[in-house]
Amino acid sequence: MIKKAQFKDIPAINRLLSQVDLVHHNARPDIFKVGNKYCDEQLKSIISDQTKPIFVYIDDDDKVIGYCFCIFQQHLNNSILTDVKTLYIDDLCVDESARGKGIGTKLYDYAQEFAKANGCYNLTLNVWACNPSALNFYQKRGLSPQKIGMEIIL
Numbered sequence: 001m002i003k004k005a006q007f008k009d010i011p012a013i014n015r016l017l018s019q020v021d022l023v024h025h026n027a028r029p030d031i032f033k034v035g036n037k038y039c040d041e042q043l044k045s046i047i048s049d050q051t052k053p054i055f056v057y058i059d060d061d062d063k064v065i066g067y068c069f070c071i072f073q074q075h076l077n078n079s080i081l082t083d084v085k086t087l088y089i090d091d092l093c094v095d096e097s098a099r100g101k102g103i104g105t106k107l108y109d110y111a112q113e114f115a116k117a118n119g120c121y122n123l124t125l126n127v128w129a130c131n132p133s134a135l136n137f138y139q140k141r142g143l144s145p146q147k148i149g150m151e152i153i154l
Contacts (some may be wrong), residue, residue, distance in 0.1 A: 015095075016064070110120050
């Protein structure tokens with residue numbers, strides 16, 4: 001089952017955030033520290049914010065085993081960007097013990113349907129090049145590059 005996150009889900013979300021952090025840290029320790037992206041107070045604020053929905057996947061034992069952090073974005077009256085409404089996926093994670101069972105696809109599909117139902121023009125996200133499994137996952141869902149971030153290490 002997928003539902004909007006509640007305060008009671010914060011410990012489980014933190015556990016999953018740690019898993020995501022470790023993937024990024026192991027791939028790029030020069031950029032990513034060890035530690036969660038959000039503290040409990042920040043998570044409470046996000047959960048309360050209707051412009052930043054978090055969806056959680058709950059298993060049969062009422063345990064959170066996946067999440068999808070989203071953010072509505074719109075650039076009203078911008079000098080070069082149109083006013084389209086976008087749902088941005090900030091983070092999507094499935095517990096490492098439950099991967100490969102279609103849960104990530106269900107969370108992604110749910111976010112896509114949510115975006116359509118809320119009048120969004122598109123759904124966007126960022127994928128780190130050091131995470132090829134995530135890149136492959138999103139390409140299989142039909143996403144294609146919108147922009148490419150590049151770097152040179154000095």
